[in-house]
Amino acid sequence: MSSVLILADFVGEKATKATVELATAGARMGEVSALVLAPVGKGAAYAATVNQGAISKVIVIESDAFAMHGVGAVAEAFSYVITEKKADVALFVSHAFGKEVAGRVAMRLRAGIITDAVDVAADKTTTQLVFGGSTTVHSKVSTALSIITIRPNTISADFVSSVPVVENMAIEFSENSKKATIKSSQPPVKGGRPELTEANIVVSGGRGTNGDFAAVEAFADSLGAAVGASRAATDAGWYPHSHQVGQTGKTVSPQLYVACGISGAIQHRAGMQTSKLIVVVNKDAEAPLFELADFGVVGDLFAVLPTATEGVKAR
Amino acid sequence: MKIAVCVKQVPDSWAEKKMVGGLLDRSNVDAVLNDLDEYAVEEALRIAEAHGGNEEGGSNTVTVISMGPERASEAIRKALSMGANGAILVSDVILSGADALVTAEVLSAVISKEGFDIVICGTESTDARMSVVPAMLSEKLGWAQLTFASRVEVDPSASTVSITRVTEAGVDEIVGQFPCVVSVVEKINEPRYPSFKGIMAAKKKSIEIRDFASTGSDFTQSWSEVVDASPRPPRAAGVVVTDDGSASQKLVDFLVEKKLI
Ligand SMILES: Cc1cc2nc3c(=O)[nH]c(=O)nc-3n(C[C@H](O)[C@H](O)[C@H](O)COP(=O)(O)OP(=O)(O)OC[C@H]3O[C@@H](n4cnc5c(N)ncnc54)[C@H](O)[C@@H]3O)c2cc1C
Numbered sequence: 001m002s003s004v005l006i007l008a009d010f011v012g013e014k015a016t017k018a019t020v021e022l023a024t025a026g027a028r029m030g031e032v033s034a035l036v037l038a039p040v041g042k043g044a045a046y047a048a049t050v051n052q053g054a055i056s057k058v059i060v061i062e063s064d065a066f067a068m069h070g071v072g073a074v075a076e077a078f079s080y081v082i083t084e085k086k087a088d089v090a091l092f093v094s095h096a097f098g099k100e101v102a103g104r105v106a107m108r109l110r111a112g113i114i115t116d117a118v119d120v121a122a123d124k125t126t127t128q129l130v131f132g133g134s135t136t137v138h139s140k141v142s143t144a145l146s147i148i149t150i151r152p153n154t155i156s157a158d159f160v161s162s163v164p165v166v167e168n169m170a171i172e173f174s175e176n177s178k179k180a181t182i183k184s185s186q187p188p189v190k191g192g193r194p195e196l197t198e199a200n201i202v203v204s205g206g207r208g209t210n211g212d213f214a215a216v217e218a219f220a221d222s223l224g225a226a227v228g229a230s231r232a233a234t235d236a237g238w239y240p241h242s243h244q245v246g247q248t249g250k251t252v253s254p255q256l257y258v259a260c261g262i263s264g265a266i267q268h269r270a271g272m273q274t275s276k277l278i279v280v281v282n283k284d285a286e287a288p289l290f291e292l293a294d295f296g297v298v299g300d301l302f303a304v305l306p307t308a309t310e311g312v313k314a315r
Numbered sequence: 316m317k318i319a320v321c322v323k324q325v326p327d328s329w330a331e332k333k334m335v336g337g338l339l340d341r342s343n344v345d346a347v348l349n350d351l352d353e354y355a356v357e358e359a360l361r362i363a364e365a366h367g368g369n370e371e372g373g374s375n376t377v378t379v380i381s382m383g384p385e386r387a388s389e390a391i392r393k394a395l396s397m398g399a400n401g402a403i404l405v406s407d408v409i410l411s412g413a414d415a416l417v418t419a420e421v422l423s424a425v426i427s428k429e430g431f432d433i434v435i436c437g438t439e440s441t442d443a444r445m446s447v448v449p450a451m452l453s454e455k456l457g458w459a460q461l462t463f464a465s466r467v468e469v470d471p472s473a474s475t476v477s478i479t480r481v482t483e484a485g486v487d488e489i490v491g492q493f494p495c496v497v498s499v500v501e502k503i504n505e506p507r508y509p510s511f512k513g514i515m516a517a518k519k520k521s522i523e524i525r526d527f528a529s530t531g532s533d534f535t536q537s538w539s540e541v542v543d544a545s546p547r548p549p550r551a552a553g554v555v556v557t558d559d560g561s562a563s564q565k566l567v568d569f570l571v572e573k574k575l576i
């Protein structure tokens with residue numbers, strides 16, 4: 001049986017659903033410990049939110065170095081704990097931060113790394129979808145320690161409640177992990193809608209909205225969905241960059257992705273291609289995104305969406 | 316300043332890609348400069364130009380570094396025609412199928428041998444899509460990691476670099492000292508088109524090809540292995556309706572049928 005260490009993922013002071021997904025994957029391979037890295041004085045509060053998923057132990061390290069030095073300090077702390085605890089599987093959430101930490105840990109401990117897994121089996125074999133979702137790849141790490149990053153929203157989380165043992169640890173940081181200094185940080189503005197990468201349904205708008213996202217947002221709200229945008233829309237300043245879906249934005253894998261007024265450039269597809277179902281609303285029947293549509297409407301989004309919103313609400 | 320830019324040659328994003336024997340079949344797809352690395356080249360040139368230039372007699376050099384097959388020199392040539400001064404390509408059969416760890420080991424061996432003030436990368440290679448090489452380089456070299464930058468400001472007299480980092484976690488202002496590893500996001504600039512003069516000049520610039528042994532790295536073992544790769548069944552063709560006033564209802568019916576509402 002493996003000993004699995006996951007890096008608990010937080011938004012603000014609260015562990016995310018992706019943390020539960022890591023625990024779910026980890027429990028297939030062995031016993032799961034979660035590492036909680038918190039500012040001084042906040043360890044207990046952070047740890048208390050890691051209470052779902054099959055997690056037997058929470059290891060807490062408090063230090064202001066995490067907020068001050070970012071990836072370098074987090075990677076050093078994670079590497080230290082994995083070595084101390086002799087864990088043989090390390091799991092991270094596949095977002096920019098998680099992948100960078102995983103990369104540094106892999107380099108530091110000279111261990112093999114697999115990124116963007118959409119599934120992991122009990123024997124540590126990972127599944128990845130590559131080349132725009134056209135190819136399934138199964139891979140394995142060949143070192144004693146396996147480092148794997150898992151895409152949010154791809155493994156169905158087991159929300160079993162857990163009462164993990166809490167252990168506090170401390171670490172002396174080396175100079176190398178403190179070479180970048182974070183002067184200030186601004187968290188993304190959080191609205192009332194679900195988080196893009198966690199949402200079951202995502203409704204996105206593109207250049208076709210012509211800057212007016214009201215119809216897209218109203219349809220999203222009727223479905224309890226998150227709102228996404230193409231780069232054309234974020235570059236125009238119509239929607240915040242943190243909502244961009246695509247190669248240089250977020251990768252989403254919801255049950256349903258609704259693209260409104262988006263043509264379907266390859267860079268946009270890269271971020272939404274692995275959605276389970278895809279709906280496309282576009283007034284141009286030749287728009288390439290129709291190739292991916294399970295249900296497509298050739299029509300004006302300003303006519304289609306409001307009536308559909310009423311239809312959903314009426315149910 | 317000595318500035319390095321790490322660029323990768325990748326298959327054209329639009330090309331249909333297949334796996335053969337666990338590796339990407341690169342034989343019949345067009346290969347291009349990873350488009351996200353063009354932003355890195357552009358930023359390196361802008362930094363050089365803002366602080367004394369990199370032309371003859373300028374106070375900076377911009378060196379392109381790449382690891383890949385010999386034909387990667389085509390992609391490197393593009394970076395040279397944009398204005399980079401020279402290039403080093405590590406090319407060796409022993410490195411075929413290298414994973415990110417091997418790539419970072421080899422690149423960092425070249426970087427530390429040459430000595431640079433700033434190394435600039437893209438955020439992601441469009442084929443591997445790992446986004447880990449810049450962080451691995453920082454770890455290996457023990458240099459400041461200033462990644463996912465949408466703004467880079469260099470103060471050569473103080474040897475400092477400050478960046479604005481943009482990721483899903485928000486926006487951070489970060490500073491570090493030379494030497495450092497920077498990666499830039501595509502929002503940072505608009506890469507220039509090579510001018511005719513640039514293209515002609517690039518033909519005379521040298522691309523130094525090095526074998527693995529000369530890098531001084533002893534690390535060739537890829538530690539992640541593909542067990543198998545198989546094409547996924549193509550998405551079943553969907554239903555497309557043209558709106559005649561009833562499409563909204565059909566859309567709602569579809570959502571009901573799929574148990575989404
Ligand atoms: C390095 C790089 C990275 C990139 N990264 C990303 C990324 O992460 N994400 C991303 O999305 N893009 C990205 N792009 C940009 C991408 O190439 C496209 O330019 C972009 O996705 C286009 O956005 P769009 O589909 O909204 O706009 P367009 O391509 O202009 O399409 C607009 C569509 O709206 C339709 N339309 C217009 N009016 C209406 C209406 N009233 N009702 C219904 N339909 C209407 C039109 O028919 C058209 O199909 C990147 C590009 C580069 C070079």
Ligand SMILES: Nc1ncnc2c1ncn2[C@@H]1O[C@H](COP(=O)(O)O)[C@@H](O)[C@H]1O
Pocket residue numbers: 321322323349351352355380381382383415418422435436437438439440441443444445446447448449
């Ligand atoms: N073979 C390579 N040669 C040079 N630079 C590379 C190579 N692979 C990756 N890089 C750099 O690392 C960045 C991130 O790549 P990746 O981690 O593969 O997604 C790229 O944008 C390049 O700047």
